[in-house]
Amino acid sequence: MGDRVRAARRTILASARDESRGLPFADGVMRAVNQAVGFDGYCLFAVDPVTGLRCAMYAEHGLVVPTERLVFNETVERDFNRYAELIRRPGHAGVLAMHTTPEPPSPRLHEILRPLGYQSELRLALVDDGRYWGALSLFRDDRWQPFSDAEAETAAELVGPLATALRRHQVRRTDSRQATRSAGIVLVGREGRFLTVSQEAQTWLGDLTSEGVIVEDVSRVVHEVARAAAAGRRDALCRARTTDGRWLVISGSRTPVEPVAVTVVVQPADTGQVIPAFAAWSGLSHRESEVLGLATTGLAAKQIARRLGLSVLTVNDHLGSTYRKTGVSGRDELLALMS
Template sequence: MATEVESLRRALVAEGQTVRTVGELGALVSHRVGLFIPHDGYLLTGLDPLTRAAGFYAKEHFYGAQAAQRLYAERPDIDPFPCPFASLLDGPRRVGVLNADSPEHRRSERLHDVMAGEGFGCELRVALTHGGLPWGLLTLLRTTGSRPFTAEEEARAERLAGPLATALKVFGRGLCAGPNRHAAEPGVVVVGPDDTVRMTPTAVDWLAELNPHPLATAQALGTTVWTVVWMARYSGAPAVSRIPTPGGWVAVQAQLLGAEGGDEVVVTIRPASGAGLLPTFAAWHDITRRERAVAALLLEGLPAKRIARRLGMSPHTVNDHLKAVYRKTGVSGRDELVAVLLAGVAGAW
């Protein structure tokens, strides 16, 4: 198995250099993983590592939108559900299998009904973590009548999770390597308690950019937006995902409309920048706590000497930290870093 893991790692490094879109990344991962774990469909999701909300994703031969919405709106309080993603991200095991025909899984009517209705009989879930942070999720499907995923394949998936997490992380920080080019006005989506959707024209444009697959209707939402809607509903607190895209960082934030609105949720989609983006940006680029503190003051417009006084460092140490940030993020210097993080957007989060 060690040879298989190393083989996958080398392939992802070599072939990943040519990947330019999320769809290409998904196809690459599905092909390489399929050599060890055959499957009929997949969903690869990149996460905001700090909030765990979905960001970019790719899929092929997967559940339909309504089925996925029902299946992944996990509510253990009303429907006992095996292998919730949260338990895989936090628990000792990173892999879980759902089998619609398994006696232990028949307690969940939702699982049985959705999988059977969509023509699938078995699902393998892999939590992709690296460095103590969640970077993504990989879901593999087998159609009804196919053999279930075996214990040996679960063990393989467990060992492949690390290289896959690394691939996601490398892809995500390469996806958004330059200044934010988004000039669109924020988009607003209102999701009713019955999941009816209303949105502004600008939201339609934003959704078209965030979804790698054509949406069925102008009122449809993709995985990214549904995730923050569910999180806001079930936590009662605002939920946000900061997503790297070829045009720059995008923030998708959802919050309950208010006590009288029940489960009505308002979602805002806009360019992400400023101090609110810095923690997520730092995680993607392996920026240390001290380097992040220096970068935060840089965004406030402070020169190196004032940053040094504020943080109790020497100017030489501040410059060393800045050089490390420039190297890790691939920018040429102060102006380009500020352009990447601020993008001239007023009132940024």
């Protein structure tokens, strides 16, 4: 591992501790990536660690393409380096460029990237601790040499720190609190096209955007939930965090009323809905997650111990470990972080 890669890894992990919101976080992380592998544009996203569905996006000079086109390419078209493939591939990295793409031609390269001026793409699936946390795509225009396999190997050295950065940012502490709003609805047709987006849903999606990321970009979150629901998945949902720190749950269900195929609901999440993803992002053990779930209901340590057949000392040890992992000083701060 070279000095530039070591420096990039250190900077990424330092940025992960930054509690800024939106682009400042991503900007710090991506400046570090640029130290190791240069690029012209990027798209970084996080997924709900329980369902694997996209829940947060960060981008600069990304792909200005209708979301339906990107989803179709990722899920239907025959192409190279799909995220699902990279998750299973050793190193979790792949390069897409003219000199690396055998027949048949890549629709993503020829129909999406090149019309936007990009000549090559380097993708990373952010897999760490045996779990998929998100992904990163880097783009280069014709002023650069295309990404090489050697650069893909270099980028693969950043997978662990990038996954850590995304995990920490999803459970960051914020001071902003605003009055809650009602749920929003998105009606999705059989080809994945949005038929109706309520004003409430539009506003919630706006709360997921940041500089460099627009509503069209974050609508990919809704598209992935809708596609999962259309495929019959019972866990067609993701937990997402707004830029001011509020938690949302975005869930989809089949709707057998033409022309609607799926109804997606965007609404504030309750603490019970947040816990599974929060526990995974925070690195909590199964038992720590159980104790956390009971603590959020207001039970005292003695009551939690009785419920789980543990000693009070053990329960307090689990709570103390949870406080350390989440960077809080006590139960009140922890509950505030999850609400």
